[in-house]
Amino acid sequence: MQIHNLSKTPSILNTFIAEIRDEIIQKDSMRFRRNIERIGEIIGYELSKSLDFEDKNIETPLGISNTVTHKNDIVLCSILRAGVPLHNGLLNYFDGAENAFISAYRQHKDNPESFEIIVEYLACPSLEGKTLILADPMLATGQSMVTTFEALKPFGTPKEIHLVGVIGAQSGVNYVSEAFGKDTHLWIAAIDDTLNNKGYIIPGLGDAGDLAFGNKLQQ
Ligand code: URA
Numbered sequence: 258m259q260i261h262n263l264s265k266t267p268s269i270l271n272t273f274i275a276e277i278r279d280e281i282i283q284k285d286s287m288r289f290r291r292n293i294e295r296i297g298e299i300i301g302y303e304l305s306k307s308l309d310f311e312d313k314n315i316e317t318p319l320g321i322s323n324t325v326t327h328k329n330d331i332v333l334c335s336i337l338r339a340g341v342p343l344h345n346g347l348l349n350y351f352d353g354a355e356n357a358f359i360s361a362y363r364q365h366k367d368n369p370e371s372f373e374i375i376v377e378y379l380a381c382p383s384l385e386g387k388t389l390i391l392a393d394p395m396l397a398t399g400q401s402m403v404t405t406f407e408a409l410k411p412f413g414t415p416k417e418i419h420l421v422g423v424i425g426a427q428s429g430v431n432y433v434s435e436a437f438g439k440d441t442h443l444w445i446a447a448i449d450d451t452l453n454n455k456g457y458i459i460p461g462l463g464d465a466g467d468l469a470f471g472n473k474l475q476q
Pocket of ligand 1: 339395397456457458459461462463464465466
């Protein structure tokens, strides 16, 4: 897998990551959602450089402008619910994309330190020959990304796969890296060292879904 850790090159992206991590600033849920969306826009821009481009002649009111625009048929797939602001950010730039949504959540049984990923809802167009962008803001264990991709398989074989995350744990990145082929790209805004025993990224930012949309009762 080709890993693009975007915070390695300092940019305005680091300011948005700092704000979503900051325990004071992150309490403003509108700002939290907007920062995740802005991160999605920046990742979308970086990812766009690896797409396929074709020549185009654009008629302006005063002449012809020769340019190149991307020619990929993109399907943007996000994992509910934390993925919604990231999805919006990516969709702001890939506004011609088709969209897929999948619900995946952690089901804790008797042991609070172990969980299973349960997929319940899936709406997806054909993926055959298309560019799949699979977005999940927190790449903790990597299990949601891999389980989601398994659930998408009946919808066709994409031409290429781009995984998008905001913060990943190194172990989750390694897990995903082994599960996906070497041609798959991972675009991620930051990679942290570790996970705690509940599967949260450390230092991470907390629960991205709760910060964006409010608390939920644990299942
Ligand atoms: N999901 C989150 O929202 N945060 C984590 O740290 C891990 C998974």
